[in-house]
Amino acid sequence: MRRNALAAGLLLAATSALAPHAPSRAQQAPAERRPGDGTEWGYAGPSGPEHWAELSANHKVCAEGAQESPIDLRGGVPAKLGDLRIEWRPVPLRVANTGHSIQVDAPPGGRLVMEGRTYELLQFHLHHPSEHLLDGRRFPMEIHFVHSGPGNGVLGVVAVFVEHGAPNEALEAVLANMPAEPGASREAADARATVQPHRLLPAGRDFLRYEGSLTTPPCSENVDWAVLTQPIQASPAQVDALARLYPSNARPLRPLHRRSLLRSER
Numbered sequence: 001m002r003r004n005a006l007a008a009g010l011l012l013a014a015t016s017a018l019a020p021h022a023p024s025r026a027q028q029a030p031a032e033r034r035p036g037d038g039t040e041w042g043y044a045g046p047s048g049p050e051h052w053a054e055l056s057a058n059h060k061v062c063a064e065g066a067q068e069s070p071i072d073l074r075g076g077v078p079a080k081l082g083d084l085r086i087e088w089r090p091v092p093l094r095v096a097n098t099g100h101s102i103q104v105d106a107p108p109g110g111r112l113v114m115e116g117r118t119y120e121l122l123q124f125h126l127h128h129p130s131e132h133l134l135d136g137r138r139f140p141m142e143i144h145f146v147h148s149g150p151g152n153g154v155l156g157v158v159a160v161f162v163e164h165g166a167p168n169e170a171l172e173a174v175l176a177n178m179p180a181e182p183g184a185s186r187e188a189a190d191a192r193a194t195v196q197p198h199r200l201l202p203a204g205r206d207f208l209r210y211e212g213s214l215t216t217p218p219c220s221e222n223v224d225w226a227v228l229t230q231p232i233q234a235s236p237a238q239v240d241a242l243a244r245l246y247p248s249n250a251r252p253l254r255p256l257h258r259r260s261l262l263r264s265e266r
């Protein structure tokens with residue numbers, strides 16, 4: 001895709017009307033930490049996932065927790081969960097390389113309503129390859145839309161699998177603006193450019209629900225997960241662009257233990 005055509009599309013997106021913002025909020029419990037916060041962790045070697053719990057007293061649950069993520073999503077008990085109501089807003093195209101992922105922070109007011117509870121979109125970020133598996137299948141990418149929840153410290157994360165196929169325009173906007181340097185953040189050349197996060201969603205909204213954790217330290221078990229079962233597509237070149245910066249930023253699978261996995265039923 002040509003960049004100028006893309007820029008025109010983004011400009012169009014930027015003109016869509018915005019309702020007045022909700023009161024400003026502090027970023028609550030971001031799923032990704034920035035380098036230099038004193039608890040360096042990574043995905044390989046002595047700071048890799050099998051050592052996360054040793055790196056800080058705050059990370060103990062990474063090793064000891066019984067409600068950890070990600071998991072292999074198999075089967076699921078059919079349940080009347082209702083629809084996922086997703087009311088996200090256009091997000092300014094400011095892309096951060098956190099050192100653990102590529103992340104875009106959302107302005108206030110983007111909402112998710114799940115099982116009668118309201119969550120607010122904080123950010124979305126990318127994993128290569130996917131962290132969750134679907135009936136044993138790993139996908140080339142997984143996108144996490146992280147929301148603050150209604151309760152104290154509760155998060156709601158909507159996960160979207162990405163399979164190889166046609167290029168995705170919204171994803172291209174993110175990839176074309178991602179900085180290579182960990183800790184860096186880059187704004188699009190057009191400061192009014194936005195990305196529409198709902199264009200990173202599949203048409204089908206069937207999902208799997210379970211109670212889990214952050215997939216990064218401190219691995220807190222406070223996440224209401226909703227994993228969409230229909231993947232979106234991205235071109236192999238788009239997946240490769242992320243893979244060049246992040247050859248693997250996927251935590252290994254954790255056991256399901258005594259948790260229930262629910263499958264949305266209409």
Ligand SMILES: [Zn+2]
Nearest residue numbers: 031127144215
């Ligand atoms: Zn994530």
